[in-house]
Amino acid sequence: MKYQIDNIVVLLVALFATICIIDFPTSNAQYFDPTARCEPYAGYPECRDRLKNPNSVWVSETITQELLYTNLSTMLGSMQFMPPSCANEHTFKLLCNQYFQECVDVVVSVNANISVALFNKQCRDDCIRGLADCPIDKSCADLVPYYNVWEFPEKENTFNLSLVGGNDFTIQCFATDSIITNGGDIPCPPPFYLRNSTDRQADIDAGYMFIQDTRCVLPCPSPFFSQSQWDQLSNMAYVLGTISFITTLFNIFTYGVLNRKYDRHSICIIFMSFSFWLVMLTDVVFLGTGWELNCPEPDRYGRQSDAGCASTGIIFQFGVVSAIMWWSTMSFDLWIVLKKVKNTKSYEKLYIIVINSIALILTLAPLSKQQYGYSIAGLGCWILEDNWLNGVFWGPLSVCLFAGISFIVLILYEVFKIVNRVDTGKKKSMRILKYNLKPFLIILCLFVEFAYMFGYHFYTQENMDKYEKGLEDYIICVVTGGTDCTANTIPFGAHFVFLFFIRLIGIEVMVFYGLNRRAKKIWMQSFVFNNRFFTFSFQSTKSTSGSSKEQNQKQNSVEMKKVSSRTEESDVSDNQNNNNNQNQNNNNNQMTLNVDGATDNL
Structure with missing residues (x-):
């Protein structure tokens, strides 16, 4: 069964546009966050081989790697439902480096032991290519709040460090494709599973239920019920x-x-x-x-x-x-x-x-x-x-x-x-x-x-x-x-x-x-109740009533013959009537038995 869910693409494009930009909190500094620091990448598998510098990732008190990964994993999982032109390796690397930015630790004053953590950005050409692959309503010429630098610089970003006694510091942007990866798989969001198929129709025949044209398949049993x-x-x-x-x-x-x-x-x-x-x-x-x-x-x-x-x-x-x-x-x-x-x-x-x-x-x-x-x-x-x-x-x-x-x-x-x-x-x-x-x-x-x-x-x-x-x-x-x-x-x-x-x-x-x-x-009447240990006698009242009535009628007929032998013609006539009545009774009894048997077998 193939599920047509084209409206997912529209919603995910909106999602992509809203969460791919990191919202920086308000700080006392005008041009940088004094709580920012550099730390090694936490090792999440989705971006392990897709980062510019996994040894140094930009974080702060309010923007932690856990928070970044929560947002990114939702985004990467949803990428499996994007059009094939959008869900490609370039887009995956673009997103990973947009969330887990390379951190550059700049020493402002050696004597005063002052340093600041700045971030390195991807070049604007990478953003333009990303928008070509994933056509969404987004500009590549936006500024990063409070830092007054480009979200995607054409060549470089210059940070003003005068508030901490330093000079302007310039960081060159980097090209996303300069990152060499092994093309690892991006998982589907739970509870769905990723299926790398070499023969899609064969996998469908084997019981894999793909969701639209993605590589994600439904779990078994299905989400029809909880x-x-x-x-x-x-x-x-x-x-x-x-x-x-x-x-x-x-x-x-x-x-x-x-x-x-x-x-x-x-x-x-x-x-x-x-x-x-x-x-x-x-x-x-x-x-x-x-x-x-x-x-x-x-x-x-x-x-x-x-x-x-x-x-x-x-x-x-x-x-x-x-x-x-x-x-x-x-x-x-x-x-x-x-x-x-x-x-x-x-x-x-x-x-x-x-x-x-x-x-x-x-x-x-x-x-x-x-x-x-x-x-x-x-x-x-x-x-x-x-x-x-x-x-x-x-x-x-x-x-x-x-x-x-x-x-x-x-x-x-x-x-x-x-x-x-x-x-x-x-x-x-x-x-x-x-x-x-x-x-x-x-x-x-x-x-x-x-x-x-x-x-x-x-x-x-x-x-x-x-x-x-x-x-x-x-x-x-x-x-x-x-x-x-x-x-x-x-x-x-x-x-x-x-x-x-x-x-x-x-x-x-x-x-x-x-x-x-x-x-x-x-x-x-079976061997269960009739064996060498004991015997159970079973008689049906209905099945014996007809035979008892017949014996009584025969006995009465014989006695009537002995007493009234001199009125033989009358007796013969009476006997014939009795026999007719007896046959009718027997027929009625037989019909009753048939009815009884019929209802037992229904």
């Missing part, structure tokens, strides 16, 4: 992601290991839970490796060429795509079961082949264009470009979400019809509420979460220009020496909820599918 906010996001992922990892693993163990009957509903639950488990696996890997997974270097973002980033991105994409497809498939499968009531053709093999094939295609397609990597606002590696992300995830998500919600609405309608046919008493409304409550909760939770994530993604995508403008303002604040600089970009609370919902789904999978009647029955 460090404390990044810590909140990562801690949430550590805790909630680990819990979701365990809960989805519980479902896999329940339906995949303990379960003795693998029907299509249990197969759907196994594969959907496994898909969400893959999504949460990336958080567990992130927990074990830390930010090095997403940021292999402090100034580089993870890319497909990084094994850890590529593998977690692929796992996340396959898991999240297949999970949403399995959820919508379960809705379709339950609808056809209720619609036909009786057993339907088994589609589980077709489900497995089709869903995994589509998920595999949508996962492998971005590999061909090196699309897996870490972006500036996420918590893990995924697909980088919005066009690809919309095509291989958000587009399929919208289709699956619409299909899943549609079939769940149809399921609720079928449940309503079945319950309406079975119950005719006072408790019908309560039964309808009971059978519809769980599907409604699923609709409410998953629909709200998916809809929020869907809307949030496209909202941020639509407003990305505004967020990048906030990052530009942050960069301007940093390079102009501002304090408490903050990037006003993506709303942190909304982004936190987005990442929270992704990890909450793993817990909901266990709540809806791991804590129902069927899961309880699987555990009670």
